[in-house]
Amino acid sequence: MPATPIPSSFLILQPRFNFNFKPILQSLDYQFSSSSAAFNGARNFFIPRFPLTSNARVHSNLSQATATESPSDNGSGGGRSGALSPGPVTGDVQKIDANPPKGTRDFPPEDMRMRNWLLNSFKEVSRLYGFEEVDFPVLESEALFVRKAGEEIKDQLYCFEDRGNRRVALRPELTPSLARLVIQKGKSLSLPLKWFTVGQCWRCERMTRGRRREHYQWNMDIIGVPGVMADAELISSIVTLLKRVGITKSDVGFKVSSRKVLQEVLRCYSIPDNLFGKVCIIIDKIEKIPSDDVKNELKALGISQDAVQELLEVLSISSLPELEERLGSSGEAVAELKELFSLADKFGYAEWLQFDASVVRGLSYYTGIVFEGFDREGKLRAICGGGRYDHLFSTFGGDDIPACGFGFGDAVIVELLKEKGLLLELSLQIENIVCALDLDLQGAASMVASMLREKGQTVDLVLESKPLKWVFKRAARINAQRLVLVGNSEWQRGMVGVKILSTGQQYEVKLDDLE
Amino acid sequence: MPATPIPSSFLILQPRFNFNFKPILQSLDYQFSSSSAAFNGARNFFIPRFPLTSNARVHSNLSQATATESPSDNGSGGGRSGALSPGPVTGDVQKIDANPPKGTRDFPPEDMRMRNWLLNSFKEVSRLYGFEEVDFPVLESEALFVRKAGEEIKDQLYCFEDRGNRRVALRPELTPSLARLVIQKGKSLSLPLKWFTVGQCWRCERMTRGRRREHYQWNMDIIGVPGVMADAELISSIVTLLKRVGITKSDVGFKVSSRKVLQEVLRCYSIPDNLFGKVCIIIDKIEKIPSDDVKNELKALGISQDAVQELLEVLSISSLPELEERLGSSGEAVAELKELFSLADKFGYAEWLQFDASVVRGLSYYTGIVFEGFDREGKLRAICGGGRYDHLFSTFGGDDIPACGFGFGDAVIVELLKEKGLLLELSLQIENIVCALDLDLQGAASMVASMLREKGQTVDLVLESKPLKWVFKRAARINAQRLVLVGNSEWQRGMVGVKILSTGQQYEVKLDDLE
Structure with a gap:
């Protein structure tokens, strides 16, 4: 050789x-x-970190050579003889900002190990539950995300016109793309579908703790099952994930309600169904803006003083027996919530769950059970949220299919794990x-x-x-x-x-x- | 219970x-x-696929109910008594296009299994080689990708102004982000870095076989090693990947050259170094546009007829001894190429490699060894490509560090695997x-x-x-x-x-x- x-x-x-x-x-x-x-x-x-000083010296020498070389070579033919030390690639040096754009992240190796650990945990739990992984384009048609209910998400879209003059957007959430794919596949799909996605989403919003403009979101969705078993299965999978990363029921709980609670109140007051989504979006702001503003927004929709009062009273209920007393026991809302709590017991996570009528979630398409995971110390935003969206498909022009799902971001959970000292340094x-x-x-x-x-x-x-x-x-x-x-x-x-x-x-x- | x-x-x-x-x-x-x-x-x-006809019937019934229900409920208070079957989420039905935007893809479960299989293969090989995974924002500052050498990539940027009036772009490649991160981390990094990324990239271009507007790209980069061992290690990892997915040396080869070949010719004719990047970009089009156009573009840069002739003759050389005869044996180009072939022998992939002076690659920042993987039947675009970019860091205003890397997309390899009947249906x-x-x-x-x-x-x-x-x-x-x-x-x-x-x-x- x-x-x-x-x-x-x-x-x-x-x-x-x-x-x-x-x-x-x-x-x-x-x-x-x-x-x-x-x-x-x-x-x-x-x-140890060792900056390799001898290397560093060599590099800065090289860099100086480049810097002095460039201007003299500009323009006329400054060809050199001697050793062929390569010159700069182009004539121009363009000092760039070394930081990633606002609200986005780099993942150097140590952060990437962490991201892989968390995202792989999402994937492993999803597979334990027999869910199949799917994904959709990150860049979608803007129309997919623009609904008329006044959702916050619409104002936070990263959207632009592409070179073919099409309005496109970086996806702010995954569910509309999932619905699009289900409609596209149509009858070739065998229901029920149990699909999960771990994908990047963007929202151009003010940054707070545990919220950036770009994040990874874990979604699990069950398409084609109308009963509460599906909702119960979803929450079970989240609990499994939380336990797997070291979170206990004394750290995190789930607030659960049903949009049918609101719907039953609205119908008592003969408020048209087409206002339902808008009412939900207004009510979701109840902890973010003054309650008078919420009342005024509801009144502006044409909802009477009495109805607003009743709505707000019902929303303050946090006991299922009290809700049953108020709404009667014949409606779906109470029946489904009771079933959910009964199933939670069988699944083994009843102690994580609490009824809270104020939970409505900020997406207009939810129709039934809604839930969100929260840290019991109340320091952070919601850890995850989800619910049933039995009519999303028809708003897209497809045939309706009963469906439910959740979204679970990678940011708040990491904040919580840090709080609890559960974030291991992976080497x-x-x-x-x-x-x-x-x-x-x-x-x-x-x-x-x-x-x-x-x-x-x-x-x-x-x-x-x-x-x-x-x-x-x-x-x-x-x-x-x-x-x-x-x-x-x-x-x-x-x-x-x-x-x-x-x-x-x-x-x-x-x-x-x-x- | x-x-x-x-x-x-x-x-x-x-x-x-x-x-x-x-x-x-x-x-x-x-x-x-x-x-x-x-x-x-x-x-x-x-x-078997079974469309669950009973389900399908139920769904279309539901959908009809919804469709007839919506209009009558619009406007006045059409509250209903009786069973609380939930109404549509919002009043509006908006028929959406069920297809993903042009050039992008959905990943239903069967396609996702395939994507996972391929992308996991990339990751496993990278780990075998001791590389650490990193990632960067998908949305980067536009300035990071805009170089002045006339690269195709610049005209294919998905770029726009964000809500803060910043020019941003969906990354068309990964290397500039890597360089940005290395500059940002500075002396805290221990060289050499061996980093890999498997990430999504976008190019708004005409679609051809094995090329879409969005694709996943596997990158491996070695930062801080000036010698050919690094380039040889990179090609070795690609060969390992190819073998792992069933590709042999009779299916795929690597064309290898060095940009220093061109540089030596240019310097013989006293052509200024700052034209080097532009010359490379023009020459890279040699198989895509008529050779007279290439000649005219070179002349427009101020390169003499003689130099153009010499360049084109040297580019047609595909034997290393012939190159040595032409350029002499004292230059770096020949020495490095000879070393690369010698190392390829030790690594065990010499039979995959061939010298071809016409390979220059389409990115302006390459400075030394360049290579591309090609299918031997000549049906497809390049499978992967890479090379040495020792001066990218200084063009960004950082200190130069010797570096090399490659990009390997997920599209052409899948086409090739299909051609060869190597794409297994994963269930x-x-x-x-x-x-x-x-x-x-x-x-x-x-x-x-x-x-x-x-x-x-x-x-x-x-x-x-x-x-x-x-x-x-x-x-x-x-x-x-x-x-x-x-x-x-x-x-x-x-x-x-x-x-x-x-x-x-x-x-x-x-x-x-x-x-």
């Missing part, structure tokens, strides 16, 4: 890169320095770090890495000539289980050196026996 | 739902019908289907489902009263391993009925012993 030539760019561009390259490392009888042992057994506690873990002890052996190290990866082992291959001290630091940072060293004399004998980093045990092993 | 009340909505809204509800199913000595046995052992082959698989044999036992079935889920078993809980024939069909559709039936007499004895669907074996088991 031909020896790997020393890369010329390495020598020309990075003369200082060899600064730490000690000839002793090329020795075949490599010794693990005693200082590196300090990393053993402390892998999850001590993950990177790579099984092997493979390192050549000699620049000439980088090809050999590549072979070793490839072999291990073919056996399913995760490998961080050291891509440069680095001192062993550096390699041990990196091994500690990535929580490597073992270090595989490719040295010249071992390699000639078909062997590599192995050090188990947790125990310090070190040995030589035949390449073929490396598992 | 209180019996589960029959949900009133069930009776009122869905009178025909009981159509198939046969009293015999309530019998304790349930028998599995012989017809259902046909589903045994055929679970991956025969997954849904849920371990258990749990069903109450009596409406009164739905709460009991919930308990059974909860128990199994707590043990980590996936469960599809039947949420309605359905005939056993329906349950068997559903079990077949979801590829359930076993059916757990909750019948009255068994339940009273603390038992449930189990049927193993692959063998037909059926037995009773104590609830506590159900694993």
Whole structure:
């Protein structure tokens, strides 16, 4: 096999890169320095950050060279002779804002591990419940989200005209897209559908704790089941998720009501059904704006003083027997709520649930049971919310299908987990770090890495000539289980050196026996 | 325990739902019908679609009721007495387009399984290589993507002004965001970084086979390594991915070159470095537009006839020895390419690689090695592409750091897998289907489902009263391993009925012993 030539760019561009390259490392009888042992057994506690000062120097040198080079090269033909150190890509330097746009997030590795942990928990719970994952375009037709009930969501749309002059919007929620897909698929679908989505949504709104302009939302929906069993199953899945991430019933509860409570009151006062959505949206603001404003908005819809009074009184009820007393026991609202509490008992989450007539939720399409998860300390916004939307399909021009679902964002739950000290720092873990002890052996190290990866082992291959001290630091940072060293004399004998980093045990092993 | 009340909505809204509800199913000595046995052992082959005609009828009835109800209720107070069948959510029906916006996709369950399979393959390979996952906002500042080299990507931006009058864009690629994050994190990062992303990108362009306006892109980037080992490691990871999904070296190859080839030619003709990016972008169009147009565009930049001729001749070289003959062996271009081929041999993918000077790639920021994956039958666009971009950071106003990476979309590879017959139909698989044999036992079935889920078993809980024939069909559709039936007499004895669907074996088991 031909020896790997020393890369010329390495020598020309990075003369200082060899600064730490000690000839002793090329020795075949490599010794693990005693200082590196300090990393053993402390892998999850001590993950040092080391800014690699020698690298940093090289970079800033490079950068200066670029900066001085650009202006003189502009315009006339300033071709250079000598070493072909590449010039800047274009003539222009454009200082950018290094922060992500307002309300959005970057996910560096540590945050990404957290996001994956949470989003995978959503997915695992959904699969436990036998739900199938679906997704929809992030960019949807604006018309899908614009309803006439005065919802907050409409004013917060990220919408624009695309190059084909179509009005489009970044989805603020997932349910309308789901309804669109169900309508599109039509009779080819076997009901009931149990679908879940974990997807990004946008709302251009004022940012508060646990609310950004972009977030991930977990949705589960059951399409085609009219009975309360479906609503009960959904809440059960949320409880399972909460338990899985360490939340208990003393941290979180669910407020449950039914929009049919409001509907029954409205019908007593002969208020037309087509005002129902608007009334719900106004009433949902009851904790956000002064109650006189709520009253005035209701009156502006043409609802009488008496009806408004009755509505507000009923909304203050937080006991199911009291509701039954007020509305009678023949209506659907009371019957469904009673059934839900009975099922909650069977599912095993009755203690998480409480009736609260003031819960109506802020989306106009809900028709029946509605619920929201809240932190019992009352510090945060709703953790999740959902309900039954039996008529969304017909408002889109499709045939109605009974349906219910919920949305559960990734922001408030993380705030709560932080509050409760339940947010674990997840560390990177790579099984092997493979390192050549000699620049000439980088090809050999590549072979070793490839072999291990073919056996399913995760490998961080050291891509440069680095001192062993550096390699041990990196091994500690990535929580490597073992270090595989490719040295010249071992390699000639078909062997590599192995050090188990947790125990310090070190040995030589035949390449073929490396598992 | 209180019996589960029959949900009133069930009776009122869905009178025909009981159509198939046969009293015999309530019998304790349930028998599995012989017809259902046909589903045994055929679970991956025969997954029938059954449109549930009785359901469909109910739905269209509901829809008609809604349609006739709405107008009469509009305006004056048309309150109704009698059963509280909920009215439409709002007064307005707005027929929507059931298709996703042009160039975007829905992911119904079967497509989502495919997407998950492919995207998880990307992630698994990245982890094998010790890369850490990162992500960035989908909505970025427009300035991040607008370079002055005349790239196609700039004209295809989905960009708009947000509510705060900021110019924003849906990201067309991931690399600029990565560079932004690296600049933001600055010295807190330990180099080298090995980062990967699997994220959605948008380009508003004409759609062709394997190209939509929205796609998922897998990126792997190595930040802080100047040598060719990094480029070689990246191509190795792509080969690992391709092998994993069933693609061989006779299906796909990589064309490799270095932008330093062009640079060396340009410098021979004293063409200023600041034209380099623009020249690359023009040359990248060589297979898309007539060569006379390419020549004219180059001349318009002020490049002499001779230089253009030389450029085009060098670009036609597809043998490394020939290139060495032409450029001499002292330059970086030839040295790096030779090293790459040598390393490819060690990594074990030399046979996938071929030198082709015509490869320059369409992004202006590449500075060194560039490569693209192509199908050997020449039917499709590039499968993936990447290269070294050692100066992107300084064009953003940061310190330069040597870097390289690639992008690999989810569209062309799927086309290729289809071509090769390698795209498997992935079927849904849920371990258990749990069903109450009596409406009164739905709460009991919930308990059974909860128990199994707590043990980590996936469960599809039947949420309605359905005939056993329906349950068997559903079990077949979801590829359930076993059916757990909750019948009255068994339940009273603390038992449930189990049927193993692959063998037909059926037995009773104590609830506590159900694993």
